[in-house]
Amino acid sequence: MTLDTTWLNQQRVFFEEGQSLWLFGYGSLIWKAEFAYHERRPARIEGWARRFWQGSHDHRGTPKSPGRVVTLVESPGTTCQGMAYRIDADTLGPLDIREKNGYLRERVMLHFAEGEHAEGLIYLATKENAAFLGDAPLEDMARQIATASGPSGSNRDYLLNLTTALEDLGAEDKHVFALARQVRELEGNR
Numbered sequence: 001m002t003l004d005t006t007w008l009n010q011q012r013v014f015f016e017e018g019q020s021l022w023l024f025g026y027g028s029l030i031w032k033a034e035f036a037y038h039e040r041r042p043a044r045i046e047g048w049a050r051r052f053w054q055g056s057h058d059h060r061g062t063p064k065s066p067g068r069v070v071t072l073v074e075s076p077g078t079t080c081q082g083m084a085y086r087i088d089a090d091t092l093g094p095l096d097i098r099e100k101n102g103y104l105r106e107r108v109m110l111h112f113a114e115g116e117h118a119e120g121l122i123y124l125a126t127k128e129n130a131a132f133l134g135d136a137p138l139e140d141m142a143r144q145i146a147t148a149s150g151p152s153g154s155n156r157d158y159l160l161n162l163t164t165a166l167e168d169l170g171a172e173d174k175h176v177f178a179l180a181r182q183v184r185e186l187e188g189n190r
């Protein structure tokens with residue numbers, strides 16, 4: 001698969017033109033929504049786990065020194081908490097470009113507080129994409145995150161901003177919190 005998924009995403013029209021749709025953010029979209037939206041609500045998706053398994057050559061790293069950013073992997077019984085935005089369909093155009101490094105639009109069921117649910121979209125980077133890095137020992141991932149940096153800023157800030165955003169949501173995420181602890185420990189040892 002090509003690294004630039006912009007064109008592929010524009011063929012993935014899972015919604016009615018002219019209607020608003022829900023977009024679920026589980027990474028930087030939780031704290032950095034630089035797009036117009038009608039409303040924003042904490043939400044969760046079931047059966048998915050957030051993982052720092054996607055390489056970032058264009059935002060939090062470079063082609064020579066890629067960073068690590070989040071994607072989702074299927075994980076029965078796991079809940080992933082994040083933030084849902086109700087947006088107009090044409091808002092997806094700029095997002096397809098921002099998230100072009102291997103992410104594809106996918107449909108998921110979003111669950112809100114009090115039993116409400118709605119279908120929505122996520123941007124998902126699977127192991128089929130060229131930028132996928134996959135799992136690695138925690139300390140290796142933490143070292144990579146502690147040192148990588150790209151046009152959108154340091155990989156370390158991405159991880160720590162995500163950690164703070166999840167704490168503010170009252171969300172539990174052992175993988176993210178363990179990486180944040182490890183990065184802080186590495187920084188303490190410098």
Ligand code: BEZ
Pocket residue numbers: 024025026027028029030070099103123124
């Ligand atoms: C997210 O926050 O959901 C997200 C951000 C960038 C790429 C993919 C997903």
